[in-house]
Amino acid sequence: MTEPIYRADVLVCGGTGCVSSGSLKVMEVLRAELERVGLSQEVRVVETGCRGFCAQGPIMVIYPDGIFYCQVKPEDVPVIVEETLLKGRIVQRLVYSEPESHTNVPLYENIPFYEKQQRVTLRNCGIIDPERIEEYIARGGYEALAKALTTMTPEQVIEEVKASGLRGRGGAGFLTGLKWEFTAKAPGDVKYVVCNADEGDPGAFMDRSILEGDPHSVIEGMIICGYAVGAHEGYIYCRAEYPLAIKRLKLAIQQAEEYGLLGENILGTDFSFRLKIKEGAGAFVCGEETALIASIEGRRGEPRPRPPFPAVQGLWGKPTNNNNVKSYANIAQIIANGAEWFAKIGTPRSPGTAIFALTGKVRHTGLVEVPMGITLREIIFDVGGGILNNKRFKAVQTGGPLGGCLPESGLDLKVDFDSLRQAGAVMGSGGMIVVDEDTCMVEFSKYFLTFATAESCGKCVPCRVGGRRMLELLTKITNGEGTLEDIAKIEEIATGMENGSLCALGQLTPGPIRSALRYFREEFEAHVTEHRCPAKQCTALIQYVIDPNKCTGCGRCRRACPVQVIAGDRRMIHVINQAGCIKCGTCYEVCPFDAVVKVSGETIPVPEAPIPVGTFKPVETQA
Amino acid sequence: MPKITSVEELRKLREKVQEEMATRTETGTTIIVGMGTCGIAAGARETMRAILEELKARNIEAHVTTVGCIGMCAREPLVDIEQAGKPRITYGNITAAMVPRLIEEHLIKGNVVTEWVVGRLPTDQETH
Numbered sequence: 001m002t003e004p005i006y007r008a009d010v011l012v013c014g015g016t017g018c019v020s021s022g023s024l025k026v027m028e029v030l031r032a033e034l035e036r037v038g039l040s041q042e043v044r045v046v047e048t049g050c051r052g053f054c055a056q057g058p059i060m061v062i063y064p065d066g067i068f069y070c071q072v073k074p075e076d077v078p079v080i081v082e083e084t085l086l087k088g089r090i091v092q093r094l095v096y097s098e099p100e101s102h103t104n105v106p107l108y109e110n111i112p113f114y115e116k117q118q119r120v121t122l123r124n125c126g127i128i129d130p131e132r133i134e135e136y137i138a139r140g141g142y143e144a145l146a147k148a149l150t151t152m153t154p155e156q157v158i159e160e161v162k163a164s165g166l167r168g169r170g171g172a173g174f175l176t177g178l179k180w181e182f183t184a185k186a187p188g189d190v191k192y193v194v195c196n197a198d199e200g201d202p203g204a205f206m207d208r209s210i211l212e213g214d215p216h217s218v219i220e221g222m223i224i225c226g227y228a229v230g231a232h233e234g235y236i237y238c239r240a241e242y243p244l245a246i247k248r249l250k251l252a253i254q255q256a257e258e259y260g261l262l263g264e265n266i267l268g269t270d271f272s273f274r275l276k277i278k279e280g281a282g283a284f285v286c287g288e289e290t291a292l293i294a295s296i297e298g299r300r301g302e303p304r305p306r307p308p309f310p311a312v313q314g315l316w317g318k319p320t321n322n323n324n325v326k327s328y329a330n331i332a333q334i335i336a337n338g339a340e341w342f343a344k345i346g347t348p349r350s351p352g353t354a355i356f357a358l359t360g361k362v363r364h365t366g367l368v369e370v371p372m373g374i375t376l377r378e379i380i381f382d383v384g385g386g387i388l389n390n391k392r393f394k395a396v397q398t399g400g401p402l403g404g405c406l407p408e409s410g411l412d413l414k415v416d417f418d419s420l421r422q423a424g425a426v427m428g429s430g431g432m433i434v435v436d437e438d439t440c441m442v443e444f445s446k447y448f449l450t451f452a453t454a455e456s457c458g459k460c461v462p463c464r465v466g467g468r469r470m471l472e473l474l475t476k477i478t479n480g481e482g483t484l485e486d487i488a489k490i491e492e493i494a495t496g497m498e499n500g501s502l503c504a505l506g507q508l509t510p511g512p513i514r515s516a517l518r519y520f521r522e523e524f525e526a527h528v529t530e531h532r533c534p535a536k537q538c539t540a541l542i543q544y545v546i547d548p549n550k551c552t553g554c555g556r557c558r559r560a561c562p563v564q565v566i567a568g569d570r571r572m573i574h575v576i577n578q579a580g581c582i583k584c585g586t587c588y589e590v591c592p593f594d595a596v597v598k599v600s601g602e603t604i605p606v607p608e609a610p611i612p613v614g615t616f617k618p619v620e621t622q623a
Numbered sequence: 624m625p626k627i628t629s630v631e632e633l634r635k636l637r638e639k640v641q642e643e644m645a646t647r648t649e650t651g652t653t654i655i656v657g658m659g660t661c662g663i664a665a666g667a668r669e670t671m672r673a674i675l676e677e678l679k680a681r682n683i684e685a686h687v688t689t690v691g692c693i694g695m696c697a698r699e700p701l702v703d704i705e706q707a708g709k710p711r712i713t714y715g716n717i718t719a720a721m722v723p724r725l726i727e728e729h730l731i732k733g734n735v736v737t738e739w740v741v742g743r744l745p746t747d748q749e750t751h
Binding site: 005006007008009011042044063064065085086087088089127128134135137138140141142143146150258259260261265267268 | 624626627628629630633634636637640641643644646647650653655658659663671672675676678679686687688689690691
C-alpha cells in the first residue's frame with residue numbers, strides 16, 4: 001500500500017439539503033469506485049457543509065480545477081471517476097446549465113448564482129470538512145481567538161466589535177458591541193454567553209447551514225465573547241430538529257477541547273471557557289431571548305417583560321449575552337481582519353453581509369450571502385435567476401412569518417436593516433419568499449398568520465386572542481363572506497397586538513397582513529366587495545368552467561373528475577355542473593387544450609347541457 | 624492530539640494543514656499530465672505518481688491535474704508545466720525516472736529542459 005499523496009479533492013456537500021437528495025450514497029459509491037480503479041491514494045473525498053445551491057443538489061466540486069457538478073446521482077459516479085478524475089475531462093451533462101441561454105458553466109467561480117454573492121459569514125461553508133477542526137485552523141481559524149487572548153484586553157475586544165458596526169443578525173439589528181458592553185459592565189462575577197440557534201422560521205436555514213458547515217466559527221465567536229464580557233460558560237440553544245447540526249457541534253466542541261482551544265487555560269493563557277449544548281423542543285417562541293433563557297433553565301419557554309434585559313439579569317439571574325448564530329460567526333473575522341475591514345463591507349449603517357434563504361417561485365432557490373445594500377432586484381433576478389416559468393413577479397416576503405411583503409415597486413430598495421423596516425418589511429432572520437402572479441395575497445398572509453397563531457405561547461392576551469380573531473376574519477374574507485368592516489377590524493386588532501403584546505412574536509404577528517394591506521389593499525377589497533379573488537386562488541371565490549369554443553369533446557376531464565360532475569360525450573362540448581363541483585382543479589390540469597378555465601367574479605357563456613362541438617352560439621351576449 | 628498551548632503552536636498546525644489542503648487553494652503552478660488511453664498505456668499513471676512523490680519530497684506547492692488525449696499520442700506521457708506569468712511548456716515521453724530531473728530543473732532552478740520539450744504556449748493564450 002502506497003502512502004496517499006492527494007492531487008485532487010472531491011468536495012461533496014453533506015448539508016441537510018444535499019443529504020436528503022442523496023449525497024451520502026454518492027459519497028459511498030465514490031469512495032468504492034476510487035478504490036476499485038486505484039485512485040484512492042490520489043483523490044480525496046471530503047464531506048463539506050452547505051454551498052447554498054440546494055435546488056441543484058447533491059453538489060460536488062472537484063479541486064484543483066474547481067469543476068462544479070450538480071444533481072449528481074450514484075450512477076454518475078463511475079463516469080466522473082473515469083472521465084474527470086482519471087482523464088481530466090469535464091462531464092458536460094453534469095455541469096450546471098444556465099436556464100436562460102442553455103450554456104454550460106463548468107467552473108464553480110463562473111456560476112451566476114455565486115457571482116453576485118459575497119461570502120463572509122459563510123466563507124468556509126462548502127469549502128472545509130466541518131468534522132475536522134484542522135481544516136478550520138488551516139483557513140485561519142482560532143487565529144482571532146489567539147489574537148484576542150494574547151494581544152487584546154476585553155475592553156479592546158468590545159471596542160473593536162463596536163467599531164465594526166456589526167448589528168445583531170437575529171433580526172432586530174441591535175449593535176452587537178453595545179450589547180457586549182452592557183453585559184461586561186453589569187455587576188456580577190458569574191456571567192453567561194448564549195447562542196440563539198433556535199432558528200424557527202419556516203423555510204429559513206442559514207443558521208443550520210453555518211452550524212453544519214462551519215461550527216467552529218460560532219464556537220470561536222462565543223469564546224471571544226466570553227473573554228470580552230467576562231464569562232466562563234456558554235450555552236448553544238439549538239433545536240432538536242437539527243440533528244446533523246447538533247452532531248457536528250458536539251464533535252467540534254470535543255475537538256476544540258482536545259486541542260486546548262476550549263476548556264481550561266485556553267492556548268496556555270489563564271482564560272477558561274466551557275460550552276454546552278441545550279437542545280430545544282422546537283417552539284418558535286423560544287427564539288425570543290427571555291423565553292430561550294427560561295427554556296435553558298428547564299422552565300416553560302415563555303417570555304417575560306423586559307427590562308431587566310438579559311444583559312443585566314439573564315440565565316440563572318446572571319448577566320447574559322445572547323446573540324444569534326450569524327452574529328457570532330462574524331466575530332472571529334472582525335477580530336482577525338479588524339473593524340475597519342468589516343465596516344467597509346455593506347452600507348455604513350448596516351455593515352457586513354446579509355444571508356437569505358431564498359425560496360418560492362425563483363429559479364435558483366438556496367442560501368445566498370450578499371453585501372448589505374444590494375437591491376432586492378439583484379437578489380431575486382440575478383442571484384435567484386428570476387421567476388419560475390416566466391411568470392410575473394408579484395411580491396417578496398422578507399423576515400419570515402413575522403416579516404412583511406414588498407411589491408414590485410420595492411424591488412429597487414437597497415436591502416439593509418433600516419430600509420426594510422421603513423418599507424414595512426423586516427430583515428428578520430433572513431427568510432425570503434418570492435411569489436408570482438398566481439399567489440393570492442390574502443391567502444398568503446393567512447398562511448403566515450396561521451403559523452404565528454399556532455406558535456403563540458399564550459401567556460399574553462393580545463397575542464393569544466388577537467391572532468386567533470384576526471385569523472378568523474381573514475378566513476371569512478377568503479371564503480367570500482368578509483366585509484369592509486372586517487378589514488377595518490383586522491387593522492384595529494393589529495394595532496392592539498403591536499402595542500400590547502409582551503414579546504416580538506405578538507408584536508410582529510400582524511406584520512405580514514399590515515404590509516399586504518399597505519401594498520395590496522385592492523386585492524383584499526376585491527374579495528369582500530366583488531367576491532372576486534384576483535389571483536384565482538381562494539377556492540370559495542372561483543369556478544372552473546369549460547370554454548365551449550375550445551373544448552374538443554375528448555372526454556379527458558370527464559374521466560378524471562373525482563366527483564363525476566362533468567357531463568359530455570364524444571365530440572360533445574363538456575359542461576361542469578357547478579353545484580356538485582369540489583374545485584379540486586383536476587380537470588384544469590388534465591385538459592390538453594386549455595379549455596378548462598378558472599374564473600372569479602366573471603362569467604363566460606356556456607351551454608346548459610352538452611351540445612356537439614362547433615355548434616355553440618352564445619345567446620346571452622346577443623341581447 | 625496534543626494541546627495547543629501557544630500561538631506559535633497554533634500557527635505551526637495551521638501551516639501543516641494548509642499544505643494538505645493545497646489542492647483547494649491557488650498555487651500558481653499547475654502540472655498537467657496527459658491521461659488519455661494513450662497516455663495511460665505509455666505509463667502516465669506511474670509518471671504522475673512520481674510527480675506527486677517528488678513534489679511532496681521537495682515540499683513544492685503545485686496542482687497536478689490530468690487532461691485527455693491531445694492527439695500527440697506518440698509522445699505520451701506528455702507533461703505540461705504551467706507557471707503564472709510564464710509560457711506553458713509541454714514535455715514529451717516523460718517516464719517516472721525522468722521526473723526528478725524535470726522538477727529540479729524546471730520548478731526549482733527555473734530552467735526549461737530543452738531536450739525534452741515538444742511544445743510551448745505563449746502566456747496569455749489558452750489551449751482548447
